[in-house]
Amino acid sequence: MSDTKKTEGLRPGWQPGQSGNPKGRPKGSRNRVTVVALAAMEEGADAIARKVVDMAKQGDMSAARLVLERLVPPAKERPVYLELPDMDTAAGIAEAQQAVLQAVADGELLPGEAATLAGIVEARRKAVETLELEQRITALEGKK
Incomplete structure (x- = not known):
């Protein structure tokens, strides 16, 4: 067995288990892969939207449903008008x-x-x- 310690390879002044970034990742910062994926989607978003609309026009019902769901979201509630009697008894x-x-x-x-x-x-x-x-x-x- 070797008499070398595990701490020999560490930078001077650092202890085992000590983080190189004690504050951690800044709040709200995004993962690099996420940033790259979002950039790629933004770059082709117009072309994708046009293609989906074209497919819907050609009769693709899945594309049509997707377009309609985005253009006209389902109504959550509506005002209700109903004459109710006095409810004190x-x-x-x-x-x-x-x-x-x-x-x-x-x-x-x-x-x-x-x-x-x-x-x-x-x-x-x-x-x-x-x-x-x-x-x-x-x-x-x-x-x-």
Whole structure:
């Protein structure tokens, strides 16, 4: 066995395990391969876009779908206008739930929109229920 130590090949003043760059890579800096790939894509982006549009015009449905997805992104939400009754009572909340159900049945609301509205009506129901329970408890405590 050799008596040489592993530290002989190190630069003077450096200890084993000590980094040559203690601050590390600067935040936001990109890997060299990523920078090269992005530059290559930017260089040919116009030509690629034209080719995809040409393919879509020739009937390539995959290319057409790609073009449409980029030009017209799917709508996430839309405003909903629905006349709801006063929801200060349990009867009013039941009427509101019926109105939401009827709007779906009539095709005025999509099922996902109705689910969102039903969640809002349910939150209102819980609030009214909590308020009524609080009033009843206060009344019972006042009788004692």
